[in-house]
Structure formats: C-alpha cells, structure tokens
Amino acid sequence: MTETLANLALGFSVALSPQVLIYCVIGCFIGTLVGMLPGLGPLAGISLLLPVSFGLSPTVALVMLAGIYYGAMYGGSTTSILMRLPGEAASVMTCIDGHAMARQGRAGAALAIAAIGSFVAGTLSLVGLMLLAPPLASLALKFGPPEQCALLVLGLVVLAAMGGGSVLKSLAMTVLGLWLGTIGIDQMSGFFRFQFGLVELGDGIGLVPVAVGLFGIAEILASAGKPQLERPRTPAFRELWPSRREFADSAGAIGRGTVLGFLIGIIPGSAHIVASFASYGIEKRVSKTPERFGQGAIAGVAGPESANNAAACGALVPMLALGVPSGAIPAVMIAALVVHGVAPGPTLIQDQPALFWGFVAAMYVGNLVLLAMNLPLVGVFVQLLRIPYAYLYPAILAFCVLGVYAASQSAVDLWIMAGAGAVGYGLRKAGFETAPVVLGLVLSPMLENAWRQSLAMSDGSYAVFVQRPIAAGFMLAAAVMLAWGMRRR
Amino acid sequence: MIRFAFAAILAALAVPALAQGAFPDRPIAMIVPFPPGGVADQTARPVAAAMEKALKQPVVLANRQGAGGAVGMAATAAARPDGYTIMTALSSISVIPEADKLFERKPAYTMDQFAPLALISSDPTVLVVNAERPWKSVAELVADAKARPGQISFSSSGVYGTLHMATEMFAHAAQVKFKHVPFNGAGPAMTALLGGHVDILASGPGVVLPQIKAGKVRALAGWGAKRLDVMPELPTFKELGFDIEFYIWAGVFAPAATPAPILETLRRAIAQGVKDPDFVAAMEKAGTPVAYLDAPEFKKFWDTDAARLAKALRAIGKVEGG
Amino acid sequence: MSADRAAGLVLAALAAGIAAIALAELPMGSWARPGAGAAPLGLGLILGGFGLALAWQGGGAWEATDRAEAGRALAILAAAGFAALAFEALGYRLTMAAMLAFLLLAVERKPVLPALAWSALLSLGSFHAFSVWLRVPLPRGPFGF
Structure with a gap:
C-alpha cells in the first residue's frame, strides 16, 4: 500500500509537468472532437493519432493517448444527448433519456451529469485498477466460453425484461438484432450467410450504420416534419447545471453503474457493451419513478454513462496484469505501449513501474482536464440547439454520412444506414423500442461463438452451461429475471 | 455570417494545392485487412510512418477487416492501380484462395492480382501448452494424443487462420487428432489457453514470449527451419523428425497492374524506410524483428510459402463446423 | 390493423424467410458441432414464434403521422440514398454540398444565399477538419476534388 502511494507520487510527478499537461489538454481536445463524430470512437481516435505520438517521448505520448481515449468517450455522449446520434453502441442508452432531456431544455444538465458521472466512474475504476488488477485478472481468466455465453444471455434478458413496455416486443427486437448479427461470413466455418450478392456484407452488418440509422436518422425523419417543434429556450447559466434534485437522483446511479461497469469490464471477451445496457435496466428497476424512464430520467443518463466509462477502465485490467488485450481498444493501447518501448506481458507492472504508474497518473489527470474542459463547453454545445432545426438537421444528416463512411470506408454502409x-422510423411509429436491436446485433457474434465454443469443448453436451458454477448462476438469474418480467405485465 | 462563410470556403480551397508532379503528389492509402491491434496493424503502422518520411507524402492507414482478411484483400485487388492504394497483409493471403477452391466458392481474389513490394517480418510459430498441463515434450504430447484422440484441445485465431493452419500441419504430420476451439484473433486464443479452457496453442513469438517468461505457459517446439534467436534452447519440429515449417509473415503489396516506375518508387521508399532506426526499434520492441526482403526475393519466398500452405490445406481438407 | 398485429406478421414473414434460407443454403452441422446454419435457423424459429404471438395478441396503437411529415421523411430518405449512391463517384465535398442544398432549397424552401453558404461551409469545413487535419480517408471525385 505504501509502495503503491509512493509509486503513484512518482507517476504524478511525471504527469503534472507543464509540457506533459499541455499534451494532455491537446489529447483531450482532439479526443472530444473525434468522439463527437458518429463512427469515430475512442478506438479510431487512438489509431488515427498513434503515428503522431511516435515522435514524442514515451510519457508524453501515453498521456496524450490517454487524453484522446477519455476525450473520445466524453464526445460520444455529446451527440447522443444533443442529436440522438449514438457514436457507438455504448451511447445508445444515453440517447434515450439524454435526448428526451434535451427536448425539455435540460440538455445542459444531461451533458453535465454525463461528464460528472464519467469522471467519477473513471476515477474510482482507476483506484480499482491500481489495487485489484492482479487478483481480478486471474479471476477473469476463469471466464471461459460457457461463462461468457451465460453472461451474454443474462445481459440480453436484463434489457428485455426491464427495459421498455412489453417484454414480448423487446424480446422480438432482441432476436431480430441477433439475426442481423449472423449476416456475413461465419467466423467458425467460413460460410457466407445471407450474402444477397454483396461482398461487402462479408464482415457482417456494421454496428455503426445500424445504430446511426435506427437512432439518428429515424429521429430526423420523425422530427423534421413537425414544424411546431418545441424549441428549448435560451438557457440561463444556472439552468445548465443539474438541479439539487437531479444530483440526488444521479448519485446512486453513478455508484451502481461504476461497480457494475468495472466488474463487467474485466471479463475478457469484449462483452463490455452489456454494462451500459444492464445499468439502464437496473436503474429503471430500482427507481421510484420507473415511468419517467424514456421521458428524460436523469438516472437513465448517469447510470449507463458511468458504467461505460468504468467498463472501459476495467478492460485495461487484463491488459496490464496479463498482457492480453481483452478488446480492440486495449489492443491498440498495447500497440502504443510497444512502440514506446514497453513489452506488454504479465510482468509489465513489475518491470516498468515508472511507466505503469505514469500511465495511471496520466489517466487521473486526463479525467480531471476533461471535466474542467467539458463543463464550460456544455454551454457552447447547448447553443447548437439554437440553430433552427431546418438548418440543423441537414447538417446532422451530413454528419451521419461522414461518420458512417469514416468508420468503414464502405458505401454499402451508407445504404445500410439509410435502410x-x-x-x-417504422418501428417507432408502431411503438417498438430499437435499443434491443442494437444490443442483439453487437452481442450476436460473441454469443454464437461462445455457444459453439462451449459445445466444442464439451463435445455437444449442454450440461456444460449448468455444471460450471458461474455459468449456472448466470443462467439461473436470467431465468428468474425473465419470469419476473413476464409476470409483471 | 456570410462573410465568415466565404473566408472559410477560401481557406478550405487553398489547402489541396493541385500540383501536377511526379508520383506521389497526394496521400497514399495503406489498407490493413485486419482490425487495429493485431500483427498486421502493428507492422503496418511503423511501415507507413517510415514510408511517409521517404515519400514526403502522408501514408494513411485504413483498417478494412472482415472475413479473415478477404474483404480488405479483395478491395486492394480491385483498387485503381495508380500506386495510391497499397496493402500490408499476412501469410493468410495465400490460404484464402485455396480455401475458396476447397469449398468450391467463387474466389474473393486471386494471388496474381497483387504485386509484392517487400517482406517486412517473418516469424515461425511456437507450440505452447498451459503450464499446468503435464506434457514436457512434443513426444509426450503426441503419445498422450494418440492414447485419447480428439480429447486434447487447441485454440486458434479462427478457422483456416494462421494459428489453425500451423496446428493442423503438426497434427497431420504426427498423425493425431486434436479438438479445435476457434477464437476470433490471436489475443483471445491466448486468453483461452491461460484460463485453462484449452490445452495447447500455436502462436507467434511476440505473443508467447512474455507468457513463457512469466511461467504461465511452456514452449515445446518451433515451426522454423532453424531455432529462434530469442529461444535458442527450443527445438524445431524438423529436429524432432516432423517435416513441417510455418511462418506468420507480413508483407506490403500493390495491385498487380500498377505501372513499373511507380512500383519502383514504392519499393525504394520501403527499402529506405526499413533502415530507419526508429522503425527498426519499434519492430524490435513489438517482438517481430525486421526480416526485410525486396520484391524479387519476396516473390520467391511468397511462392514457396504459398505452395507449402496449399499442400497443407489440401492435406487437412475440409474442417467440419470448425 | 393494429400496430402490434401488423408488426408481428411482418416479423413472422421475415422469420419464415430466414428459416427457409438457412435450411436451403446453410450447413446445419451436428449437435456437438453446430454448423453455420444452426444459429440462424434457431433464431428464425424463435423470431417467428414471437411474431405470431404478437399478431395473435394484437393491440398497440400507431403513432399519428400526417401527410406533410411522411412527405418530408421520404425526401430526406431520398437525400440519404443519393448520398450513398454518389459518395464514391462524386467525392465527399460535391456529394455533401448537393445533398445539403437539395434539403435546404427543395425541401425546406430556405432563401437561396444562406442555404448555399451553409451547404458550402459545412461540406468544405467538415472535409478540411476530418480529411486534412484528422486524416480520415474521404473519397475525392473528379479532378481529385
């Protein structure tokens, strides 16, 4: 413990020098810009700017990359709240209540809570990362394919059973998303499924065009034709800030989101996305006013945003403690570490204490810089909503096209987005929630792979899902949740 | 407002100066047919940075992943052959057309659609087992595998991916059968081995070396023609009497119809780039030391490797359901 | 027809199509090693079950839509379709400027000068920010523009 503190002090002494701080601010700023574009999330931000960092000293480069990483995650929530435009799957839940708040003139409060929730979650998870990385990482390795499969089933059921009105409708949308996720070349057998004559579908239906289409484009289609769209008044500065009541409603959500997100984040296998969706479901369950969810409940912004940030931080645990990337973002972070002279591996923390602690300190500082930068920016972003919608929505549409193309370099994705x-738009008119489609689509390949890997391991015996205690626990929880959701109606 | 708009328009127009000069006069796109963070991506980024210095034009990476690389490779094959689209790909470039033949599918591309520019790195795979498993040598592993066929499991980066091909080659040579549990990428395959969900794995030295040092996994043999510099005590399969070789290599390609002078310029830029000390250092640190070969030698290397892989694939045949 | 019934029938029809394609074209594998078609077939059957249950249960109201909203939605979809069609041929800047000008002038009937200025500013400015500064590869049309 004393050693940890001494190490952390060393880290901060590096991260707080003026030159390093400047790069931290630059990184946060670029990250925020990149994150605002749908399709360019933290992953693309870091990969795009990785070459720029080659010329810098290792510490400065890492600080800048950490800034971009966090900046991009903040940026994603901005477009979700202002334009109902999710840049990545993790922001889908933020769209729902965040944008509803913006329509009621509470965009400032939603943005501020998103920033604060992310800050708190990021900071607390870093503490978890520092103290618990090695023991948690070895625990995380116990999660084999059967456990992942059970966890994914639980995640899908939580959203369907707790999310919207009818459980049947939500489940139907989930299964629709799961099917969409099977389109493309089967990762196991190399078989092209549902090709429809398009080579570009080989990699499957992209998440970004579907999320942008179902949320961003559908919102434009539904709103553009309403001439008497309620305009938010020009907010006074006082109103940009969450009210005392809004703070009180968010505090618990942030805490629960952080713990849930961190725990889900450390599990290898990139199921992190479950965190923000599950957090939304849980917040709705524990809320005293569940009917306000979907109509602008601030806990519905605070919980998922915190869970998302905490999961991103938790995802670094296997990378730092085992040297194994648990997802695409940690993989790029490892590439960055490697370029700057650090061999990733299980002995990284012992071998390179200065670098590891510098990295942790840089993330603390980056979080703080972002909070300081974003809270004033909230006022600027809210001004965007004063642009008349007739001028604003064509710009949002252009933004969607740009982001979707930038994410994949494929014109087919633009058709998918429009479709x-x-x-x-049709589902919205018929009263269906579309968030489960997105979750199903993201989780489908993981779920199918985990299912088939489990059966390959057990030679076809389904008992593998109930004989292993962790998997059995998740399956039981899913069954209970489903029964409860069905009965509640 | 309008005046501001005009100023912004002028500023935007001023930048892409339309100078008609020698190749290259605008940024070059380098396609990487795999997601960020893998071997191809980790190799391509320093290569792009080094080429940029030599060509004085940005070399921008575009990750076009999908279908084990087939999507990005097909895109490169179909790109305008003007030198502004090049690609960094792995050994699997030779496997995909063969697998297409095996399954009687329409091929995504053919290998003669590419002009090889340079080989950047080439590493033999290494066979590792979870440290808690009993086998201390290849002989022990083979004996156990013969005693219980199909029981010992291995993970891979995907069906017909590099790691799968390497293991099946070994299984074929040793006349044993392992249980295949395919994952999506070399990272998850290693995680499954570390967690004890599978028993053995073939992977690149950069991936296995840190885990060997930490005592989590044990290396049994390497697929190279000679021993690895970083693991001099590790025997090769050839020494152990198995006539197999397998390398994960990364090379740079252009569409085949690219004019010769432009190919020449690109080749020279890579040749100059691989001597860059920053580049060499970055590759050393990544655990994939530079093994540069210029186009003519790379072509020979590629032909030999492709023939070996095609033979192995035909020997392995169709793998049912993975 | 009520919203739930209509949506349920559409989903059931889609599910039938999925199951048919999976059975006709995709290998099913075995119980121990499910093939490429196993998951789509299973999902198709489940989706069909949910769709029929929704249709049988009925209920659910359509959200009101007037003619003006529907017309505008169609025009916006057409603009997005045009963008998808022209994007790689015309290049980013020309496609975006044309799409924006169409929406502002033809759909929203805004004054010509501000509409054109806004279109040009957005298309050129976003190109500059993302292609030049952030190096996101965006397509260029004729003459490299």
Whole structure:
C-alpha cells in the first residue's frame, strides 16, 4: 500500500509537468472532437493519432493517448444527448433519456451529469485498477466460453425484461438484432450467410450504420416534419447545471453503474457493451419513478454513462496484469505501449513501474482536464440547439454520412444506414423500442461463438452451461429475471 | 455570417494545392485487412510512418477487416492501380484462395492480382501448452494424443487462420487428432489457453514470449527451419523428425497492374524506410524483428510459402463446423 | 390493423424467410458441432414464434403521422440514398454540398444565399477538419476534388 502511494507520487510527478499537461489538454481536445463524430470512437481516435505520438517521448505520448481515449468517450455522449446520434453502441442508452432531456431544455444538465458521472466512474475504476488488477485478472481468466455465453444471455434478458413496455416486443427486437448479427461470413466455418450478392456484407452488418440509422436518422425523419417543434429556450447559466434534485437522483446511479461497469469490464471477451445496457435496466428497476424512464430520467443518463466509462477502465485490467488485450481498444493501447518501448506481458507492472504508474497518473489527470474542459463547453454545445432545426438537421444528416463512411470506408454502409433509418422510423411509429436491436446485433457474434465454443469443448453436451458454477448462476438469474418480467405485465 | 462563410470556403480551397508532379503528389492509402491491434496493424503502422518520411507524402492507414482478411484483400485487388492504394497483409493471403477452391466458392481474389513490394517480418510459430498441463515434450504430447484422440484441445485465431493452419500441419504430420476451439484473433486464443479452457496453442513469438517468461505457459517446439534467436534452447519440429515449417509473415503489396516506375518508387521508399532506426526499434520492441526482403526475393519466398500452405490445406481438407 | 398485429406478421414473414434460407443454403452441422446454419435457423424459429404471438395478441396503437411529415421523411430518405449512391463517384465535398442544398432549397424552401453558404461551409469545413487535419480517408471525385 505504501509502495503503491509512493509509486503513484512518482507517476504524478511525471504527469503534472507543464509540457506533459499541455499534451494532455491537446489529447483531450482532439479526443472530444473525434468522439463527437458518429463512427469515430475512442478506438479510431487512438489509431488515427498513434503515428503522431511516435515522435514524442514515451510519457508524453501515453498521456496524450490517454487524453484522446477519455476525450473520445466524453464526445460520444455529446451527440447522443444533443442529436440522438449514438457514436457507438455504448451511447445508445444515453440517447434515450439524454435526448428526451434535451427536448425539455435540460440538455445542459444531461451533458453535465454525463461528464460528472464519467469522471467519477473513471476515477474510482482507476483506484480499482491500481489495487485489484492482479487478483481480478486471474479471476477473469476463469471466464471461459460457457461463462461468457451465460453472461451474454443474462445481459440480453436484463434489457428485455426491464427495459421498455412489453417484454414480448423487446424480446422480438432482441432476436431480430441477433439475426442481423449472423449476416456475413461465419467466423467458425467460413460460410457466407445471407450474402444477397454483396461482398461487402462479408464482415457482417456494421454496428455503426445500424445504430446511426435506427437512432439518428429515424429521429430526423420523425422530427423534421413537425414544424411546431418545441424549441428549448435560451438557457440561463444556472439552468445548465443539474438541479439539487437531479444530483440526488444521479448519485446512486453513478455508484451502481461504476461497480457494475468495472466488474463487467474485466471479463475478457469484449462483452463490455452489456454494462451500459444492464445499468439502464437496473436503474429503471430500482427507481421510484420507473415511468419517467424514456421521458428524460436523469438516472437513465448517469447510470449507463458511468458504467461505460468504468467498463472501459476495467478492460485495461487484463491488459496490464496479463498482457492480453481483452478488446480492440486495449489492443491498440498495447500497440502504443510497444512502440514506446514497453513489452506488454504479465510482468509489465513489475518491470516498468515508472511507466505503469505514469500511465495511471496520466489517466487521473486526463479525467480531471476533461471535466474542467467539458463543463464550460456544455454551454457552447447547448447553443447548437439554437440553430433552427431546418438548418440543423441537414447538417446532422451530413454528419451521419461522414461518420458512417469514416468508420468503414464502405458505401454499402451508407445504404445500410439509410435502410436502418427507414426501419427505425417504422418501428417507432408502431411503438417498438430499437435499443434491443442494437444490443442483439453487437452481442450476436460473441454469443454464437461462445455457444459453439462451449459445445466444442464439451463435445455437444449442454450440461456444460449448468455444471460450471458461474455459468449456472448466470443462467439461473436470467431465468428468474425473465419470469419476473413476464409476470409483471 | 456570410462573410465568415466565404473566408472559410477560401481557406478550405487553398489547402489541396493541385500540383501536377511526379508520383506521389497526394496521400497514399495503406489498407490493413485486419482490425487495429493485431500483427498486421502493428507492422503496418511503423511501415507507413517510415514510408511517409521517404515519400514526403502522408501514408494513411485504413483498417478494412472482415472475413479473415478477404474483404480488405479483395478491395486492394480491385483498387485503381495508380500506386495510391497499397496493402500490408499476412501469410493468410495465400490460404484464402485455396480455401475458396476447397469449398468450391467463387474466389474473393486471386494471388496474381497483387504485386509484392517487400517482406517486412517473418516469424515461425511456437507450440505452447498451459503450464499446468503435464506434457514436457512434443513426444509426450503426441503419445498422450494418440492414447485419447480428439480429447486434447487447441485454440486458434479462427478457422483456416494462421494459428489453425500451423496446428493442423503438426497434427497431420504426427498423425493425431486434436479438438479445435476457434477464437476470433490471436489475443483471445491466448486468453483461452491461460484460463485453462484449452490445452495447447500455436502462436507467434511476440505473443508467447512474455507468457513463457512469466511461467504461465511452456514452449515445446518451433515451426522454423532453424531455432529462434530469442529461444535458442527450443527445438524445431524438423529436429524432432516432423517435416513441417510455418511462418506468420507480413508483407506490403500493390495491385498487380500498377505501372513499373511507380512500383519502383514504392519499393525504394520501403527499402529506405526499413533502415530507419526508429522503425527498426519499434519492430524490435513489438517482438517481430525486421526480416526485410525486396520484391524479387519476396516473390520467391511468397511462392514457396504459398505452395507449402496449399499442400497443407489440401492435406487437412475440409474442417467440419470448425 | 393494429400496430402490434401488423408488426408481428411482418416479423413472422421475415422469420419464415430466414428459416427457409438457412435450411436451403446453410450447413446445419451436428449437435456437438453446430454448423453455420444452426444459429440462424434457431433464431428464425424463435423470431417467428414471437411474431405470431404478437399478431395473435394484437393491440398497440400507431403513432399519428400526417401527410406533410411522411412527405418530408421520404425526401430526406431520398437525400440519404443519393448520398450513398454518389459518395464514391462524386467525392465527399460535391456529394455533401448537393445533398445539403437539395434539403435546404427543395425541401425546406430556405432563401437561396444562406442555404448555399451553409451547404458550402459545412461540406468544405467538415472535409478540411476530418480529411486534412484528422486524416480520415474521404473519397475525392473528379479532378481529385
């Protein structure tokens, strides 16, 4: 413990020098810009700017990359709240209540809570990362394919059973998303499924065009035709800030989101996305006013945003403690570490204490810089909503096209985006929630792989899902949740 | 407002100066047919940075992943052959067309659609087992595998991916059968081995070395023609009497129809780039030391490797359901 | 027809199509090693079950839609379709400027000068920010523009 503190002090002495701080601010700023574009999340931000960092000293480069990483995650929530435009799957839940708040003139409060929740979650998870990385990482390795499969089933059921009105409708949307996720070349056998004559579908239906279409485009289609769209008044500065009541409603959500997100984040296998969706479901369950969810409940912004940030931080645990990337973002972070002279591996923390602690300190500082930078920016962003919608929505549409293309370099994805927009508009008219489609689509390959890997391991015996205690626990929880959700109606 | 708009328009127009000069006069796109963070991506980024210095034009990476790399490779094959689209790909470039033949599918591309520019790195795979498993040598592993066929499991980066091919080659040579549990990428395959969910794995030295040092996994043999510099005590399969070789290599390609002078310029830029000390240092640190070969030698290397892989694939045949 | 019934029938029809394609074209594998078609077939059957249950249960109201909203939605979808079609041929800047000008002038009937200025500013400015500064590869059309 004393050693940890001494190490951390060393880290901060590095991270707080003026030159390093400047790069931290630059990184946070670029990250925020990149994150605002749908399709360019933290992953693309870091990969795009990795070459720029080659010329810098290792510490400065890492600080800048950490800034971009966090900045991009903050940026994603901004477009979700202002334009109902999720940049990545993790922001989908933020869209729902965040944008509803913006429509009621509470965009400032939603943005501020998103920033504060992310800050708190990021900071607390870093403490967890520092103290618990090695023991948690070895625990995380116990999660083999059967456990992952059970966890994914639980995640899907939580959203369907707790999310919207009818459980049947939510489940149908989830299964629709799961099917969409099977389109493309089967990762196991190399078989092309549902090709429809398009080579570009080989990699499957992209998440970004579907999420942007179902949320961003569908919102434009539904709103553009309403001439008497309620305009938020120009908010006074006082109103940009969450009210005392809003703070009180958010505090618990942030805490629960942080713990849930961190725990889900450390599990290898990139199921992190479950964190923000599950957090939304849980917040709705524990809320005293569940009917306000979907109509602008601030806990519905605070919980998922915190869970998302905590999961991103938790995802670094296996990378730092085992040297194994648990997802694409940690993989790029490892690439960055490698370029700067650090061999990733299980002995990284012992071998390179200065670097590891510098990295942790840089993330603390980056979190703080972002909070300081974003809270004033909230006022600027809210001004965007004063642009008349007739001028604003064509710009948002252009933004969607740019982001979707930038994410994949494929014009086919633009067609998928337009198609998803039309379908999303229809589903909205028919009273269906579209968030489960996105979750199903993201989790489908993971779920199918985990299922088939489990059966390969057990030679076809389904008992593998109930004989292993962790998997059995998740399956039981899913069954209970489903029964409860069905009965509640 | 309008005046501001005009100023912004002028500023935007001023930048892409339309100078008609020698190749290259605008940024070059380097396609990486795999997601960020893998071997291809980790190799391509320093290569792009080094080429940029030599060409005085940005070399921008575009990750076009999918279908084990087939999507990005097909995109490169179909790109305008003007030198502004190049690609960094792995050994699997030779496997995909063969697998397409095996399954009687329409091929995504053919290998003669590419002009090889340079080989950047080439590493033999290494066979490792979870440290808690009993086998101390290849002989022990083979004996156990013969005693209980299909029981010992291995993970891979995907069906017909590099790691799968390497293991099946070994299984075929040793006349044993392992249980295949395919994962999506070399990282998850290693995680499954560390967690004890599978028993053995073939992977690159950069991936296995840190885990060997930490005592989590044990290396049994390497697929190279000679021993690895970083693991001099590790025997090769050839020494142990198995006539197999397998390398994960990364090379740079251009569409085949690219004019010769432009290919020449690109080749020279890579040749100059691989001597860059920053580049060499970055590759050393990544655990994939530079093994540069210029186009003619790379072509020979590629032909030999492709023939070996095609033979192995035909020997392995169709793998049912993974 | 009520919203739930209509949506349920559409989902059931889609599910039938999925199951049919999976059975006709995809290998099912075995119980121990499910093939490429196993998951789609299973999902198709489940989706069909949910769709029929929704249709049988009925209920659910359509959200009101007037003619003006529907017309505008169609025009916006057409603009997005145009963008998808022209994007790689015309290049980013020309496609975006044309799409924006169409929406502002033809759909929203805004004054010509501000509409054109806004279109040009957005298309050129976003290109500059993302392609030049952040190096996101965006397509260029004729003459490298």
